[in-house]
């Protein structure tokens with residue numbers, strides 16, 4: 230566990246808000262000055278009070294009232310500008326982390342818990358914002374008061390001041406001790422809440438499986454265990470605070486009692502006047518509030534530190550696939566793809582792709598077949614640079630590591646096995662990733678993808694809203710939306726991961742026809758499961774443990790009577 234605070238890392242996000250912070254500080258200074266004025270007025274009030282002059286008392290009261298109004302005005306200025314800065318800082322931080330996460334590689338998201346990520350981006354960032362808000366809006370003004378008022382008090386009477394602050398060091402030590410413990414409890418509690426949120430994301434996206442396996446009780450028990458841990462961690466923090474507050478309160482009371490004693494003694498010996506003592510008591514009373522705030526703020530900072538740590542942990546993760554500083558934009562390609570001695574391992578020493586060399590000519594359709602785990606998906610994932618292998622991959626003779634990721638990926642379209650629908654309309658889903666799109670282009674892509682007919686029959690046609698995972702569309706329909714997406718993109722290179730899930734024969738024919746139209750004149754890598762697809766491809770590669778063990782057309786490979794022929798017999802001859 231890290232013990233070093235990450236608060237200082239917030240500085241770059243705080244700096245751009247300096248103009249609002251300065252305005253807030255004007256409010257703070259005005260507020261503190263008005264507070265000091267109140268103490269002086271209290272002293273004057275004590276002297277006119279004894280004079281039995283009603284108009285002098287009324288005048289004094291009107292002064293005090295005015296200073297209260299002015300103080301209120303400065304407080305509003307401070308509140309408005311500090312809240313504005315804190316919210317902007319949280320907003321910018323959230324946007325920055327989100328942008329950073331988008332740059333991270335697939336490998337990171339394959340292991341990250343999505344619920345945890347969402348929690349860090351929402352709750353943790355909010356808490357960081359609250360801490361910054363507290364810092365500017367509460368903590369700094371209180372600290373200023375805790376400096377200015379005691380100076381004023383020393384000027385009034387140093388012996389009394391000494392009496393009142395004698396317990397301050399002990400208070401400081403106790404606040405520090407409690408704060409550190411709170412930070413640790415908070416870190417625990419935050420990570421439990423994150424785990425809870427990760428479980429929820431997992432459960433709701435896999436609810437079908439949970440119900441199918443009748444695993445509800447098992448999931449409820451898992452959830453309850455985590456919820457229980459969260460509750461206990463929070464309870465530990467609350468219990469600690471419950472002990473701390475009376476202890477600090479008692480120390481405050483002790484200092485007031487010492488003050489009364491020393492003050493009473495000085496008045497009795499004639500070394501202190503009553504009006505000075507009243508001013509002193511007012512100053513002392515005005516200190517109670519800031520002390521309370523500083524204590525609770527300090528606790529919150531310590532708790533917030535856990536969130537700051539969790540947020541900056543995300544920013545510390547570096548992408549493994551990085552764009553070169555001098556990366557160029559890949560010009561429009563014809564689609565020649567070359568793998569030169571390409572090897573790749575997810576884990577060191579366990580290669581998944583072993584020294585593969587391959588030349589695919591523009592417009593060529595290449596099928597990849599092989600047993601599960603042979604490396605087919607990994608092989609195609611190297612092309613859009615989801616991972617960086619050893620060796621070289623060239624498109625139209627340009628090494629893909631020399632070009633920008635954006636320009637590379639824009640020339641490749643992927644039709645995955647399972648189509649994810651994003652919340653939005655059907656049209657937005659087809660034109661995915663484009664802010665502005667032509668409805669006509671979307672429609673013609675849908676027509677090529679055999680999707681236009683069913684979309685037209687939906688209640689609101691292309692404007693029909695589809696849920697997070699497109700639950701209201703069938704598998705075949707979702708696939709045709711994915712094909713329409715790829716058609717609209719019009720890439721030279723296409724990666725298809727054929728769906729294995731059984732489609733009804735009508736759906737299958739429509740999908741097949743759509744795929745054929747999509748594949749025409751493009752370089753296609755297809756992880757093939759359907760016999761019809763495999764047969765139609767220009768070349769079939771048989772992958773085995775990360776190597777190409779056979780290559781040729783369907784007929785050539787059947788004639789070889791080796792792996793493909795066996796594979797074909799087992800898998801496709803049903």
Ligand SMILES: Nc1ncnc2c1ncn2[C@@H]1O[C@H](COP(=O)(O)OP(=O)(O)OP(=O)(O)O)[C@@H](O)[C@H]1O
Nearest residue numbers: 336339575576581600601602603604605606607608
């Ligand atoms: N992100 C990953 N991290 C670690 N290992 C992985 C990862 N993805 C795949 N693997 C491993 O790499 C090997 C090749 O997997 P890959 O998915 O490329 O095979 P495949 O031929 O596409 O299999 P399938 O047909 O089942 O999808 C497997 O042993 C798999 O366990």
